Amino acid sequence: MREQNSLLLRQVAAVIEIDQALLSKIERNERMPTKDQVKRIAKFFGKDENELLISFFSDKLVYEVRDEEVALKAMQVAEKKINYIIKNKNGK
């Protein structure tokens, strides 16, 4: 997104208030951004916040079970659990 807008690391980093070295690493997936940083990035580029957050959190989830044999099954079970939680969120 930054390159598409012909912006410099320095420029984006300044506005988003991230060290430019860190931003560089985030761009190349060497570091994970924080949730707040993701929000600021979304805002800065006029992107939908939720869209980026989904991308962000899904990356974190994948990272959590990277190189685990049971990764996929765990993910499927987790999804069911989330569904269950959402279902019972209201009525106590």
Added chain:
Amino acid sequence: MREQNSLLLRQVAAVIEIDQALLSKIERNERMPTKDQVKRIAKFFGKDENELLISFFSDKLVYEVRDEEVALKAMQVAEKKINYIIKNKNGK
């Protein structure tokens, strides 16, 4: 599982090599065990290791996105990513 076998915290904790206060908390979901502890627990009770690991990791995944609006969508996207990773694991 411990109570079904009429065992005391002390007894299980000793074999598994966990502080019994910690084990108590793990039982009541106040603390997360480590992966190794899960393995030892499975072994101790003669349970299938993968089964417990799946339960363990799915809990961790859920925990990661607890009280996030986008939790479910993130989980679904994560699952797709895992599928993609598994698919391309061999070739290249």
Added chain:
DNA sequence: TACTTTTGGACATTAAATGTCAAGTCAAAT
């Protein structure tokens, strides 16, 4: 009551992630 088991909470320890800085690489420009 006396004894045992379990739990609660404060604190210590460890581990992992984020943040920072300075030096390094590379390409373009002159």
Added chain:
DNA sequence: ATTTGACTTGACATTTAATGTCCAAAAGTA
């Protein structure tokens, strides 16, 4: 060839979060 600007790399510092420990309080039981 040297300088300049953009980006990257790596070591290190800082922060954050989770795990582990200890001991006292609570709850249960004879």
